[in-house]
Amino acid sequence: MNTDPVATHPDLQLITLDVNGERYDVVTEPRRTLVDVLRHELRLTGTHVGCEHGICGACTVLVDERPVRACLMFAAQAEGARIRTVESLADSDNRLSDLQRAFSEHHALQCGFCTPGFLMLAEGFLGERPEASKEEIREVVAANLCRCTGYQTIVEAIEACATARRGACVTPCIPDSPADKEH
Amino acid sequence: MKPAPFQYHRARDVDGASRLLAELGDDAKVIAGGQSLVAMMNYRLARPRHLVDIGGLRELDRMHRDAEGGLRVGALTTHHTVESDPAGVLGAGFEVLRKTMTWIGHLPIRTRGTVGGSMAHGDATAEWCLLAVTLGAEFVARGPRGERVIPAGDFFLGYYTTALDPDEILVEIVFPRPAPHAALTEFAERRGDFALVAAAVDLDVEDGEVRGGRVALGGVASAAVRVPEAERVLTAGGSFEACASAAAEAVEPPADASGSTHYRKELVRTLIRRACEEAVSR
Numbered sequence: 001m002n003t004d005p006v007a008t009h010p011d012l013q014l015i016t017l018d019v020n021g022e023r024y025d026v027v028t029e030p031r032r033t034l035v036d037v038l039r040h041e042l043r044l045t046g047t048h049v050g051c052e053h054g055i056c057g058a059c060t061v062l063v064d065e066r067p068v069r070a071c072l073m074f075a076a077q078a079e080g081a082r083i084r085t086v087e088s089l090a091d092s093d094n095r096l097s098d099l100q101r102a103f104s105e106h107h108a109l110q111c112g113f114c115t116p117g118f119l120m121l122a123e124g125f126l127g128e129r130p131e132a133s134k135e136e137i138r139e140v141v142a143a144n145l146c147r148c149t150g151y152q153t154i155v156e157a158i159e160a161c162a163t164a165r166r167g168a169c170v171t172p173c174i175p176d177s178p179a180d181k182e183h
Numbered sequence: 184m185k186p187a188p189f190q191y192h193r194a195r196d197v198d199g200a201s202r203l204l205a206e207l208g209d210d211a212k213v214i215a216g217g218q219s220l221v222a223m224m225n226y227r228l229a230r231p232r233h234l235v236d237i238g239g240l241r242e243l244d245r246m247h248r249d250a251e252g253g254l255r256v257g258a259l260t261t262h263h264t265v266e267s268d269p270a271g272v273l274g275a276g277f278e279v280l281r282k283t284m285t286w287i288g289h290l291p292i293r294t295r296g297t298v299g300g301s302m303a304h305g306d307a308t309a310e311w312c313l314l315a316v317t318l319g320a321e322f323v324a325r326g327p328r329g330e331r332v333i334p335a336g337d338f339f340l341g342y343y344t345t346a347l348d349p350d351e352i353l354v355e356i357v358f359p360r361p362a363p364h365a366a367l368t369e370f371a372e373r374r375g376d377f378a379l380v381a382a383a384v385d386l387d388v389e390d391g392e393v394r395g396g397r398v399a400l401g402g403v404a405s406a407a408v409r410v411p412e413a414e415r416v417l418t419a420g421g422s423f424e425a426c427a428s429a430a431a432e433a434v435e436p437p438a439d440a441s442g443s444t445h446y447r448k449e450l451v452r453t454l455i456r457r458a459c460e461e462a463v464s465r
């Protein structure tokens with residue numbers, strides 16, 4: 001008897017994903033979007049799902065360090081890429097990252113639904129543009145919807161994190177220096 | 184919503200993708216970055232039975248200048264690659280492409296969305312389609328019958344319809360001439376939304392004088408269009424204002440909840456003038 005689910009169910013497909021540095025083998029339908037596989041198969045429910053058509057940004061994750069909409073990508077398309085979700089930000093002792101602490105300190109969230117998306121958007125953006133100006137940050141956060149904060153505090157949190165990272169990177173670079181130095 | 188079921192096929196090379204498309208017939212669709220297609224599938228506006236994923240064909244993700252000074256953009260080059268131009272190939276001659284990218288969606292859309300995908304999708308308001316029509320781009324398509332080159336004027340046939348055959352893959356987009364005095368601008372209800380109207384010009388400037396140029400519009404017809412009436416004004420030495428008025432008179436944009444025909448004609452007038460002013464100041 002054939003017990004291979006992929007062989008017995010032609011609608012299923014074996015997909016191998018690299019998420020937060022871990023390898024996952026998932027047997028699923030090809031029509032599953034990346035965000036659905038992250039949440040339902042891998043139980044990484046930190047990534048939220050909102051509009052499912054690329055407008056709200058709640059599902060933003062990093063694919064090869066670039067922010068993408070996980071609802072506008074089938075999980076099968078993510079094979080071979082490195083995926084990072086909001087779960088990757090805190091360290092193994094559950095200590096929040098500098099970016100997460102900045103969000104907390106600046107009250108950059110209220111209900112929190114959009115927050116994982118904003119965090120990953122900012123994480124990817126600052127990774128590529130560590131010297132970003134406040135105007136550039138303002139422009140980038142327009143990618144995601146937040147109906148609570150009015151964005152001002154989100155912009156301030158991201159800017160504070162960027163400023164602290166730049167300060168910490170005057171040689172010798174200390175990557176995990178606390179973001180709350182200047183407060 | 185969730186997309187309807189489909190079978191997923193990963194292409195190993197362009198010829199394989201095209202063979203697969205020929206075999207699978209009308210129910211198959213090519214997916215590149217998927218930034219339009221996946222949204223349409225989630226809405227079930229599109230329900231292909233088969234997806235042929237060309238996303239892994241790295242040979243289509245490159246951008247370089249050719250010997251004649253033209254720019255060759257591989258179909259899988261992302262908007263974000265054009266925006267950041269890591270290899271520094273755009274120069275002043277193709278600065279208009281880099282500047283235009285900021286009008287396309289938002290950063291997380293631009294990191295996945297591709298130039299070829301946008302062209303093949305053929306949205307009437309898409310910035311890339313407008314750039315192609317304005318700058319006289321050529322489309323290199325490969326299929327079971329070999330490779331052919333389609334000029335921009337023959338490529339966009341109407342709403343979401345292009346001259347590509349169902350089993351052809353768009354592999355490269357060629358911008359044959361540098362366009363140092365070109366600009367694109369648009370108006371959308373919110374930053375990153377689809378444009379209500381988009382305007383682009385590519386001016387011929389000699390000794391600081393405008394001698395003529397190409398004028399094109401998106402969002403006023405079923406595909407991006409050149410506006411010869413406005414171009415004639417430039418050739419005759421008319422003002423940007425006169426050029427913009429000629430364009431507004433020449434087109435009959437569709438009306439919908441976002442704006443009447445009259446409103447869109449006024450947008451044409453304003454945007455063409457802005458594009459001309461930006462282009463000449465480059």
